[in-house]
Amino acid sequence: MENPFTDEYFMKKALQEAELAFDKGEIPVGAVIVIDNKVIARTHNLTEMLHDVTAHAEMQAITSAANFIGGKYLKGCTLYVTLEPCQMCAGALYWSQISKVVFGASDEQRGFENLGTQLHPKTQVIKGVLAQEASDLMVRFFASKRK
Amino acid sequence: MENPFTDEYFMKKALQEAELAFDKGEIPVGAVIVIDNKVIARTHNLTEMLHDVTAHAEMQAITSAANFIGGKYLKGCTLYVTLEPCQMCAGALYWSQISKVVFGASDEQRGFENLGTQLHPKTQVIKGVLAQEASDLMVRFFASKRK
Numbered sequence A, B: 001m002e003n004p005f006t007d008e009y010f011m012k013k014a015l016q017e018a019e020l021a022f023d024k025g026e027i028p029v030g031a032v033i034v035i036d037n038k039v040i041a042r043t044h045n046l047t048e049m050l051h052d053v054t055a056h057a058e059m060q061a062i063t064s065a066a067n068f069i070g071g072k073y074l075k076g077c078t079l080y081v082t083l084e085p086c087q088m089c090a091g092a093l094y095w096s097q098i099s100k101v102v103f104g105a106s107d108e109q110r111g112f113e114n115l116g117t118q119l120h121p122k123t124q125v126i127k128g129v130l131a132q133e134a135s136d137l138m139v140r141f142f143a144s145k146r147k
Helices: A008-023 A057-069 A087-096 A129-145 B006-024 B057-071 B087-096 B131-146
Strands: A028-036 A036-043 A077-083 A100-106 A125-128 B032-037 B040-044 B079-085 B100-105 B124-127
Touching: A008 A028, A008 A036, A008 A057, A008 A077, A008 A100, A008 A129, A028 A057, A036 A057, A036 A125, A057 A087, A077 A087, A077 A129, A077 B032, A087 B087, A100 A129, B006 B032, B006 B040, B006 B057, B006 B079, B006 B100, B032 B057, B040 B057, B057 B079, B057 B087, B079 B087, B079 B131, B100 B131
Parallel strands: A077 A100, A100 A125, B079 B100, B100 B124
Antiparallel strands: A028 A036, A028 A077, B032 B040, B032 B079
8 A cells, every 4th residue: 555644645734724824814834744644733824913023834833843742853853834944944944953844835035945044964855845736825825915 | 421222231131131041051142122222022042941942032032022013023123132143043033124133242153144144134233242241151151061
């Protein structure tokens, strides 16, 4: 039997979170953190609702997962996030020593890759997973805001 | 009469916060955020106590100040922090559009300047304010940990 726990499987859960953000009028970014194929954090962007620039999906997911684990390092964990992390989130991921980061759509302007933010050397990065779905959601969001 | 509200004046308050962190066994970094010469956030590093890599003094200060203001942008505000911000904190400061960042000691390895993290173009940066005091506190902390 095929392993059902693929990167796409968990990214779909992150996309569900992004849709929750969309429905609240938040820029639609969602995240989950997984350890041993178990989701231990599910979060979405809440910067508008909380009036807090630090309330990106990834930041909340890191805090939530660390709380679940009872320790601040996320070794053995994977973050799935629909949009490429920004400098702040990549900087937090650096400190967390998370094992793997999987993101969907790239963010040419604000994403950590083009801005050169350093991740932990042990962190593996995979990108482009369900990127089109994540990107479509963003395009739909900004189109709805312009109306 | 001379203006008593100098950068040193507010940095001393940040140093007092750093000493509170020291007393809790946390890496001693403290921060305050000021608007119109009024302190609206006072925080110190709590990463160990909260098991949370995102609990740097600056991150808590940004959240706290935004909560005070009732909006996510920190225009007109100044952050005083005893140690140069890391990538994560600089990334958060970028999003906050804070007007001014004043830091004490430089952090060659983990600080945002050498790592090239982008601040908001409108943010003014001043460094080296009471740097020796901040640095002495760090040295004293790590010496005590090695014992």
